[in-house]
Amino acid sequence: MDYNPDAKIVRDAPEPPYEQLAGILRARVARGDWAVRRPIPSESRLCDEYELSRPTVRRSIASLVNDGVLFVVPQRGTYVAEQAGEGESAKQNL
Template sequence: MSDFGPDDKIVHGGPVPVYVQIAGVLRARIKRGDWLPMRPLPGEQRLADEFGVARMTARKAVRVLADEGTVFVVPQRGAFVSAPEHSGSGDAQ
């Protein structure tokens, strides 16, 4: 996994897929404390607008974070930052 900073710009057409870059930036922002545990991330449309991508690309980035446990998705409510003990371990299978 590539390291991304919280203020990195997205490189369209680069070797790393855009949704992976966005997930990395969002992960870095969570680590920096921009969003606290149990607090919502910005909505898909807001992320899409910020990064200049389609809403589906923003959704895919959030799904990456959800799959790794960094955030959890509540249907009809959005994505929320996971509690620290549940985020990013990836060890439990």
Template sequence: MTVDLDGPEPLYEQIAAVLTARIADGTYPPRRRVPSEAGIVEEFNVSRPTARAAVQLLVERGLVVTVRGKGSYVVDAPQA
């Protein structure tokens, strides 16, 4: 799954969709860290605010929880 830089969907939503799919398929298992903002910036070639917005969207959807100073982790039982 790739990110469409010229598509109509906001980049952060596309990145959140990629990360959601990885959570669903077990790439990022429960209680394990998802990529950091810096990791998302590097992998998807986006700005840090875009990476932050993607992670925030996952938090709002109840898929990850952010632990201050440690990173963002997949919740125990993500809602698919």
């Protein structure tokens, strides 16, 4: 399902909140809200912005990391990964 980058979480939607957030964050990356190899907002900030629990936000981020949209640097944060077609190759960023 395609999500609007400005969408809000719909509690009674058929998709669980973590899937909705993952779709919204994916759309924000695609729109260019955050530059490649630059951090996205912290888990805490995403929890506040979308009124979700930390485990839900973490599950969304894990899904996007698994899909190659984001990457995590321990003790530093979550960053936007280079997407296929953006540069020489879509390498694992670390």
